[in-house]
Amino acid sequence: MKCERCSRREAAVKYIEVEEGVKRSRWLCEVCASEEGAQPPPAGDDVGASLDVFLRVEDEPVVPPCDRCGAEIQQLHDHGMVGCPHCYVHFREQLVPLLRRFHRASVHLGKSPGARGPRAVLRLEIRQLRSNLEEAVAGEDFEEAALVRDRIAALQGQLAATENDEEHGGAP
Numbered sequence: 328m329k330c331e332r333c334s335r336r337e338a339a340v341k342y343i344e345v346e347e348g349v350k351r352s353r354w355l356c357e358v359c360a361s362e363e364g365a366q367p368p369p370a371g372d373d374v375g376a377s378l379d380v381f382l383r384v385e386d387e388p389v390v391p392p393c394d395r396c397g398a399e400i401q402q403l404h405d406h407g408m409v410g411c412p413h414c415y416v417h418f419r420e421q422l423v424p425l426l427r428r429f430h431r432a433s434v435h436l437g438k439s440p441g442a443r444g445p446r447a448v449l450r451l452e453i454r455q456l457r458s459n460l461e462e463a464v465a466g467e468d469f470e471e472a473a474l475v476r477d478r479i480a481a482l483q484g485q486l487a488a489t490e491n492d493e494e495h496g497g498a499p
């Protein structure tokens with residue numbers, strides 16, 4: 328297999344890079360791996376006879392294992408599974424971005440019938456927008472946050488109007 332960076336030399340190193348909780352692996356030749364700043368694993372680690380595994384986690388803080396079951400963050404990366412219910416709390420910072428990427432939400436919104444009515448649709452959209460608002464504020468994108476805030480206010484007005492209509496004998 329050829330190096331994925333230079334395409335000239337044989338790949339000998341599986342280079343794993345973790346950025347913002349996202350793991351990406353590439354097969355590189357030894358020259359390209361060293362240019363990427365890869366460091367070999369500590370002496371004594373058994374990484375296989377012909378494969379050196381490099382892990383670059385400069386920006387990712389070290390996460391201690393779960394204090395209840397002992398599961399480590401690598402288990403989540405390798406298998407996509409946690410060890411116990413407490414792991415969801417313990418590894419929250421690492422799990423939330425993964426959940427958002429896979430499910431487009433970080434909270435379970437539940438199942439509902441197809442014909443759930445206009446109020447339920449409005450409530451769901453408001454919940455999703457609130458999550459978007461939190462992300463925009465956390466990312467310091469205040470212009471986007473203001474737009475999302477205004478959209479939430481408009482939807483809350485619509486929701487209040489539909490609830491008032493139902494209370495006063497109007498259409499649901």
